[in-house]
Amino acid sequence: MPELPEVEVVRRGVERWVVGRRIETVQVLDPRSVRRHAPGPVAFAHELEGAVVGDAVRRGKFLWLPLTGPDGDPPQEALLVHLGMSGQLLVKDAGLPAEKHLKVRLSLSERPGTPAELRFVDQRIFGGMVLDRLVPTDDGAPGGRSVTGLPAVPARAAHIARDPLDPAFDADVLHDRLRRRRTGLKRALLDQALVSGIGNIYADEALWQARLHWARPTDTLRRPETHRVLAAVREVMDRALAAGGTSFDSLYVNVNGESGYFARDLNAYGRSGRPCPRCAEEGRSALIVREQFMNRSSYRCPVCQRAPRNARF
Structure with missing residues (x-):
């Protein structure tokens, strides 16, 4: 199972290639990978489309992408990603063949010299994606390792303690x-x-x-x-x-x-x-x-x- 360093490596990649880009379209190829999103896969895709990825944040093994509205509204929710045993987040050019265990495909707004898609691949399907509301951190410090330092964390991850690489760790x-x-x-x-x-x-x-x-x-x-x-x-x-x-x-x-x-x-x-x-x-x-x-x-x-x-x- 990926641990903190592996998830941080993925976070840095998402920060580099995805942050600041709008999610144009969403394809849920396997509903099991968004099973934690109670309204279902259709609602999951509809809610994500048009949102802008404002940051890539990690606390422990949890990774989330705070989402801003098309008008730049402050993030109220985030795309929470858990890699589970075998989950992978990959940035790929749109023309490349789909991976064998591709579960969710996000098409991103155009940016010269960068791949057009963010793909969630998961062989064993222990991981997944879910849209979750952001809640303030208990101590007012940033939610985790990030760029913006937003003092918020997804409600589903609020019980997770800070990790030893977090500047706010005591x-x-x-x-x-x-x-x-x-x-x-x-x-x-x-x-x-x-x-x-x-x-x-x-x-x-x-x-x-x-x-x-x-x-x-x-x-x-x-x-x-x-x-x-x-x-x-x-x-x-x-x-x-x-x-x-x-x-x-x-x-x-x-x-x-x-x-x-x-x-x-x-x-x-x-x-x-x-x-x-x-x-x-x-x-x-x-x-x-x-x-x-x-x-x-x-x-x-x-x-x-x-x-x-x-x-x-």
Whole structure:
């Protein structure tokens, strides 16, 4: 599933190629991809046509496009896009063949040298698009990473916490919330209502970098440890962004259809049975292990990420 860096790569592409353009026509090729829009696919298309994409905003793994009216009215609603397991937003020239799993096609106003369409492709159909009203942010800060800094968020995403790359993110507030939880650290990091944007891959990478075990009880964390793991999350995500995200197969691509290459730089995730890079550099011999965690896998080094005696799973 795409995580924060992958969605941010897509957001930047949409910002570059789509923001400022009017949506001329909308084709819903598979109603399941707009199933969350209660009035139905016909109403979805009718409401979108004529709107201007005013921005591309991301909070955690959520991406939305605030829409202005044809007369430049302030955004009151947004096109909320969730990529799910396999969703892709692609900018394409109108004459190119449709992708096998093309679900929604938006034709955009003409702009010289830019593709004419924004396409939503989704093989597994866990993602989707929906028009949603914008509501003010609780703290008055911008809704998420964006250009305009509009202090609003789609109502359906209002429960999502800020992410570690958000300028308005408060590490001390997160530390206090972690201390009040009686759970394991990785489980807390994956709770999107607590801190957003961190998924299985980047949680494992950040915990490896911070030398913390995934089952460390959150109520035992010291403030410097919280700041250390957040610094690791930011550093890992910044490196992933520089590499265009992490692609293990063809399901994640950027808006131009290109894969990301951060998978080549992973230190823990997916490296079961391979040497721990840090231990190797420090003259120790240790192999990354794979452990069961919440019906998925978790990867760590048993030497530099030792299990706590009071582990919480």
